[in-house]
Amino acid sequence: MxxxxxxxxxxxxxxxxxxxxxxxxxxxxxxxxxxxxxxxxxxxxxxxxxxxxxxxxxxxxxxxxxxxxxxxxxxxxxxxxxxxxxxxxxxxxxxxxxxxxxxxxxxxxxxxxxxxxxxxxxxxxxxxxxxxxxxxxxxxxxxxxxxxxxNQELLASYSKELIEHKTIVKDLEELINYKSQANKELEYNSFLLKELQDAKLKVGMLEELEQEYEQLNNVETILENLQTASQTLNNEEIGILSQLQIIKQALGKLSGFSKEYQGLFQRIESVTIELDDIFSELEQVSERVEANPKRFEQVNTQLQLLHNLFKKHQTDSVEQLQEIRNDLEEKVDVSLNVDAKIEAKEKELQLIEKSLNNKAKELHQNREKIIPTLKQELEDKLALxxxxxxxxxxxxxxxxxxxxxxxxxxxxxxxxxxxxxxxxxxxxxxxxxxxxxxxxxxxxxxxxxxxxxxxxxxxxxxxxxxxxxxxxxxxxxxxxxxxxxxxxxxxxxxxxxxxxxxxxxxxxxxxxxxxxxxxELDERIAELSEMLGGKNPASSAVAHAKELLGV
Incomplete structure (x- = not known):
């Protein structure tokens, strides 16, 4: 108040x-x-x-x-x-x-x-x-x-369901409209999706393919340089490992004379072990490197496919292609299953309409019940x-x-x-x-x-x-x-x-x-008297004012 x-x-x-x-x-x-x-x-x-x-x-x-x-x-x-x-x-x-x-x-x-x-x-x-x-x-x-x-609580519940009903009706209309377009687009979307699925997209594949392509395209150069490195390390007469053995033997004879010589010997020994390990790995790598025209063609084809997909979908990354693929999967899925979704949405609509009808009927009954009372009270009070x-x-x-x-x-x-x-x-x-x-x-x-x-x-x-x-x-x-x-x-x-x-x-x-x-009371009497009898009210107006106030 x-x-x-x-x-x-x-x-x-x-x-x-x-x-x-x-x-x-x-x-x-x-x-x-x-x-x-x-x-x-x-x-x-x-x-x-x-x-x-x-x-x-x-x-x-x-x-x-x-x-x-x-x-x-x-x-x-x-x-x-x-x-x-x-x-x-x-x-x-x-x-x-x-x-x-x-x-x-x-x-x-x-x-x-x-x-x-x-x-x-x-x-x-x-x-x-x-x-x-x-x-x-x-x-x-x-x-x-x-x-x-x-009816306040019932109306609030009805209003809440009516909002849900409008949402369901809108969703259903969108599904029906989508269905009319879906068949036209389904064949094309399915074709695009198959292309992307066949590409077997995964994060990092572009870099891996490009690296493998460079290796396969340069097999002879790789083998030649691996062999050069291997021979330089292990030539019987002038190889680095042979020369290191001579140095190791010489320092081994001195290692007992001082800690300084012993330290030099240990360092040469470590270098020898490391280079020997490198030589072994060079041999293993060389054995794995071989010309593979068939694989080279496969890698080249995959790279060409990726670049074609980049151009077609106006993108430059595998990640974006994956997003496009996922979107197409959803569209194709909706197209293939739109009838089932429409049917499910129609059942949902039937359920909420049944509930709304029940609530509307209850509202109607509650209203009808009180109308005679409202009518009578309105007429009685207006009569007064x-x-x-x-x-x-x-x-x-x-x-x-x-x-x-x-x-x-x-x-x-x-x-x-x-x-x-x-x-x-x-x-x-x-x-x-x-x-x-x-x-x-x-x-x-x-x-x-x-x-x-x-x-x-x-x-x-x-x-x-x-x-x-x-x-x-x-x-x-x-x-x-x-x-x-x-x-x-x-x-x-x-x-x-x-x-x-x-x-x-x-x-x-x-x-x-x-x-x-x-x-105050006396002021109210004066005000009412003036309202009854004008600026200079008679005693009867004052008496009437007091009567109205009950004093």
Whole structure:
């Protein structure tokens, strides 16, 4: 609920700071005193767009703050989704700068205007002519019926499945469309895939083939140089190993004379062992090297195949060819198995449609069950509000189409007078009748769901004193479970508020200012007396005011 409203530099308001309690709150004041200004300021802090015209002083920013007690509003998920700290006492702030820029804050955290507006919608419901027109919309009418039928959880489950249903339908359409093209592409894709599969692609194969190709293409050169190296090492007369044996024998004779000679001997011995090992390996390598025209042709063919594949698929690596192969395998697999996939998707669709149909039927039954009660309560309460002959015809028809709220078509028709034909609300109900119907619907909804703070702006316009008293009684009753505001010109409504505020103007030589204050008992008597009897009310008006207040 709204606990405090602070306004600075807005229209005719220089500074305003006012606190509110729970219950039914009435706001009165002369025409032009600034009640619409108050609503405008509240709308801004709830996320409405603004311009520089709202600034009283064009050189100073406008600041509007509204404090809300939100612990019972189930808003934790909203705060989490928007990365905001949840506070039981949440403060909304709006700043309009002289430059024309606007800033919005929730608990001192900057937010977008959209986030502020989304939260504002959950906190305050300002009744306006636009909202009254919602009465004529099936979406709003169904929302009322579902609230009374306690359909919220069932609707949430239905909505979740409906999203899945749309996804399955889309997938199925894509499979069917794919099938129509698949046969045309299957033969070509299969040919491309076989080429890549026959290539037996593996990482590093290009480098291995290129190395083997160079070896096979240079067999004679390789053998010639291996033999030269081998002979140089092991020639009986001038080979390196023979010469090393001579050096080894000479140093062996000296090794006993000093550690220095012994070290030289050991080093020559190590070199001899290493070169002897190299010679053995040269012999083994030479034995393995041989001309192999057949293998050379195979390697050359494989390399040529790879380069042809690179060119065909516009790539230069085996890894990319592997990716293309995998993609083709998937396409060919889908083409070959598309009928099975379509069949599986159709079964999936049948299952979810069966579940959706069951939920839609349950929604329909729950709605039908409460319609007689809703119809009776609407007509009974409207009779109290001066519409004794009002009558509703509310009918539901199950359709074949899955809609966002089930499969129902709703016919919500109204007749204000006996003998009059039924028609759509927007065509047969006057503005005053629509306002009373909206008030009754809000009062019914208040019993079934946690509504936000309600603010009615002169909903009692154009009704008589007796009827307005009953409208006030309805709002007073609603105020027992929630916070309700009524901006009114009628004393019969104003008197029923658990608290009353007055909006008024003050002027000095330079400017006009709008103020607002909570009225004490004697001030309420004076205000109601003036509303009843004018600026100089008679004693009878004062007595009537006291009677209205029960004092």
């Amino acid at each position: 709204l606990t405090n409203l602070s306004i600075k530099n807005y229209a005719l308001i220089e500074t305003l700071d006012v606190s509110f309690d729970s219950g039914f709150i009435t706001i009165t004041g002369e025409t032009g005193a600034g009640k619409s200004i108050l609503l405008g300021a509240l709308s801004l802090v709830l996320g409405k767009r603004a311009d520089l015209s709202v600034l009283r002083n064009k050189d100073t920013k406008c600041i509007i703050e509204a404090d809300f007690q939100v612990k019972n509003y189930r808003l934790h998920s909203f705060f989490e989704e928007n990365d905001l700290d949840f506070e039981p006492l949440t403060i909304l702030r709006r700043e309009i700068l002289p430059s024309g820029k606007s800033r919005a804050f929730i608990n001192d955290t900057p937010v977008t205007l959209n986030v502020l507006a989304n939260l504002g919608d959950r906190l305050v419901d300002i009744h306006s002519q636009h909202q009254t027109l919602q009465l004529a919309e099936n979406e709003f009418q169904l929302k009322v019926i579902d609230a009374i039928a306690m 509000l001066g519409m004794p002959s009002s009558s509703f015809k509310i009918e539901l028809t199950l359709t074949k189409e899955f809609k966002s709220t089930g499969k129902d078509d709703l016919s919500f028709l109204f007749s204000a007078n006996k003998g009059s034909s039924y028609g759509e609300l927007k065509k047969v109900a006057s503005g005053g009748e629509l306002s009373r119907i909206m008030l009754v619907i809000k009062s019914i909804l208040a019993k079934f769901e946690k509504l936000p703070t309600l603010m009615f702006d002169e909903i009692d316009t154009g009704v008589s004193g007796e009827i307005s008293s009953k409208m006030g009684s309805i709002m007073k009753q609603m105020g027992k479970n929630m916070q309700v505001y009524s901006i009114t010109h009628l004393p019969q409504v104003a008197a029923q508020g658990s608290s009353q505020y007055k909006v008024f103007k003050q002027e000095n030589e330079e400017a006009t200012f709008t103020h607002m204050k909570q009225l």
